[in-house]
Amino acid sequence: xxxxTKTDMKERILETADRLFYLQGIRAIGVDTIAAExxxxxxxxxxxxxSKDALITAYLERRFVRPPPSxxxxxxxxxxxxxxxxxxxxERRFASRDFRGCPFVNAVAELGEEDRAVKRIAKAFKxxxxxxxxxxxxxxxxxxxxxxxxxxxxxxxxxIAQDLVRDDPAMARAAKEAATVLLRNAGxxxxxxxxxxxxxxxxxKRSPE
Amino acid sequence: xxxxTKTDMKERILETADRLFYLQGIRAIGVDTIAAExxxxxxxxxxxxxSKDALITAYLERRFVRPPPSxxxxxxxxxxxxxxxxxxxxERRFASRDFRGCPFVNAVAELGEEDRAVKRIAKAFKxxxxxxxxxxxxxxxxxxxxxxxxxxxxxxxxxIAQDLVRDDPAMARAAKEAATVLLRNAGxxxxxxxxxxxxxxxxxKRSPE
DNA sequence: CACCGAGTACACAGGTCTGTGTAATGGCTG
DNA sequence: CAGCCATTACACAGACCTGTGTACTCGGTG
Numbered sequence: 001x002x003x004x005t006k007t008d009m010k011e012r013i014l015e016t017a018d019r020l021f022y023l024q025g026i027r028a029i030g031v032d033t034i035a036a037e038x039x040x041x042x043x044x045x046x047x048x049x050x051s052k053d054a055l056i057t058a059y060l061e062r063r064f065v066r067p068p069p070s071x072x073x074x075x076x077x078x079x080x081x082x083x084x085x086x087x088x089x090x091e092r093r094f095a096s097r098d099f100r101g102c103p104f105v106n107a108v109a110e111l112g113e114e115d116r117a118v119k120r121i122a123k124a125f126k127x128x129x130x131x132x133x134x135x136x137x138x139x140x141x142x143x144x145x146x147x148x149x150x151x152x153x154x155x156x157x158x159x160i161a162q163d164l165v166r167d168d169p170a171m172a173r174a175a176k177e178a179a180t181v182l183l184r185n186a187g188x189x190x191x192x193x194x195x196x197x198x199x200x201x202x203x204x205k206r207s208p209e
Numbered sequence: 210x211x212x213x214t215k216t217d218m219k220e221r222i223l224e225t226a227d228r229l230f231y232l233q234g235i236r237a238i239g240v241d242t243i244a245a246e247x248x249x250x251x252x253x254x255x256x257x258x259x260s261k262d263a264l265i266t267a268y269l270e271r272r273f274v275r276p277p278p279s280x281x282x283x284x285x286x287x288x289x290x291x292x293x294x295x296x297x298x299x300e301r302r303f304a305s306r307d308f309r310g311c312p313f314v315n316a317v318a319e320l321g322e323e324d325r326a327v328k329r330i331a332k333a334f335k336x337x338x339x340x341x342x343x344x345x346x347x348x349x350x351x352x353x354x355x356x357x358x359x360x361x362x363x364x365x366x367x368x369i370a371q372d373l374v375r376d377d378p379a380m381a382r383a384a385k386e387a388a389t390v391l392l393r394n395a396g397x398x399x400x401x402x403x404x405x406x407x408x409x410x411x412x413x414k415r416s417p418e
Numbered sequence: 419c420a421c422c423g424a425g426t427a428c429a430c431a432g433g434t435c436t437g438t439g440t441a442a443t444g445g446c447t448g
Numbered sequence: 449c450a451g452c453c454a455t456t457a458c459a460c461a462g463a464c465c466t467g468t469g470t471a472c473t474c475g476g477t478g
Contacts, residue, residue, distance in 0.1 A: 009424085009425090023321075024321055025236075025318070025319060025320070025321055027234075027236045027237075027319070028236070028321070028323070030464070030465055030466080031465085031466070031467085032464085032465080032466090040425075040426085041425070041426050041427065041428090042466090042467085043425075043426070043427085043428095043468085043469095044424080044425055044426075046466090046467070046468080047424075047425080051466080051467080052465095052466065052467090100318075100321065101317075101318055102370070104374060105318070105370050105373060105374060106318040106319075108310075108373055108374050109234070109309075109310055109314070109315040109318045109319060109373065110234060110236070110318060110319050111234070112232075112233055112234055112237070112309065114237070119374065122374040123374055123375055126371065126374050126375060127375075147383065147386070150380070150383045151364075151383050151384070151386065151387040153367070153371065154363075154364055154367030154368050154371060154380065154383060154384050154387065155360075155363055155364065155367055155387075156367065157366070157367040157370040157371055158362070158363030158364055158365065158366040158367025158368075158370070159363050159367075160370070161311070161314050161366040161367070161369070161370050162335065162362065162363060162366055164314060164317055164318065165313060165314060165317050165328065165331040165332055165335050166332055166335060166336075171359070171363065174356065174359045174360050174363060175360070175363050177356070177360065178360040178363065178364075178387070178391060181390065181391055181394045182387055182390055182391075185390045185394065218454085218455090239434075239435055239436080240435085240436070240437085241434090241435080241436090249455075249456085250455070250456050250457065250458090251436095251437085252438085252439095252455075252456070252457085252458095253454075253455055253456075255436090255437070255438080256454075256455080260436080260437080261435095261436065261437090
């Protein structure tokens with residue numbers, strides 16, 4: 001049996017769909033385009049996914065399982081380091097030309113209520129990220145970890161939305177500084193690395209403009 | 210001359226395009242749909258706008274000039290009241306069934322780099338909102354008004370993105386509480402109305418789910 | 419070898435989209 | 449009245465979209 005091949009093909013389709021959907025928009029990419037990009041026939045694609053909707057759902061589910069590259073920084077040890085490292089990771093991703101916002105938020109914005117499944121997955125993802133923060137805040141002994149976790153995800157999503165339209169990785173740094181203030185206010189011992197002066201940065205991805 | 214009529218027609222088209230584009234997505238709505246909704250012929254629409262792209266641009270420019278309903282609350286007097294009232298206004302808008310995120314962020318997410326004009330307008334809008342905060346912070350004597358203004362818009366956009374996928378107006382409240390902490394940390398005298406306990410709220414727009 | 423399953427090539431149905439072309443209508447103003 | 453102008457009704461081009469049908473190839477396995 002060519003089971004291995006079959007799995008590879010499905011994964012290849014998902015990989016390509018992921019790249020195209022994410023970078024150019026779900027509605028902007030047709031199944032023909034995806035198939036052509038891989039060099040397979042459209043028929044093959046439809047043998048692996050019953051419809052484009054199914055492909056969209058699989059794309060988002062895959063993004064859910066496989067979180068953004070270099071996100072959970074295994075080097076960061078303590079809970080507070082992990083939390084703050086999130087924003088450094090964001091800044092790195094913002095600086096990439098391939099960053100185009102949160103795929104879940106974008107999908108909901110594009111497809112609206114049209115596809116229930118999309119919103120369900122997006123909701124679940126957002127909640128899982130909130131819980132990630134909450135767990136670490138609880139470990140730090142923060143009293144209202146729930147509320148603070150919500151505030152932190154606001155900063156994350158806010159910086160993502162701002163970078164999406166402004167192309168400015170400094171948004172991640174601003175979010176980190178705000179997060180530091182919120183953490184300190186909750187009694188968390190953040191190092192003195194917070195508000196490290198106004199290192200300009202500003203290296204941008206876009207060419208001239 | 211039917212100049213008055215012409216203007217009215219253009220405005221009627223824009224009104225309708227605004228509603229449909231915003232609620233259902235720009236790509237999801239065709240020009241036929243817009244014309245049919247108004248009861249005019251497609252030809253008339255194209256007599257007022259040379260292309261759909263021009264209509265999209267005009268839609269966003271109109272949103273820019275005419276900011277969200279009940280946004281600048283003329284009742285709020287002091288600068289700090291105005292700033293905090295922003296989040297109350299957001300909460301009210303979140304509770305409406307007609308709220309579907311930030312039209313500028315959504316447009317950029319939908320259209321990507323495809324349309325330069327869209328991104329330009331979105332950028333300008335985001336910056337204008339940031340400056341709105343900065344002016345008020347400066348009036349309050351905040352030293353680094355620029356940085357704090359950026360952090361506040363992160364909270365605004367974060368709560369908008371979160372509400373878009375979660376349908377939870379409490380996100381605005383969480384943003385307000387975080388903003389209060391940030392303001393206090395910057396030496397601003399916020400009243401004691403901050404963190405007003407955990408009034409549950411939770412009245413939602415969606416029916417069951 | 420014979421078979422099967424995955425993939426290919428390709429056409430096509432049926433729908434939608436943007437944008438245009440054309441002839442007719444109807445109201446307002448000179 | 450005569451003319452103009454916005455608007456209408458409607459067809460259409462040309463592109464793109466999703467999804468299917470069909471006959472074919474080819475490699476591996478019984």
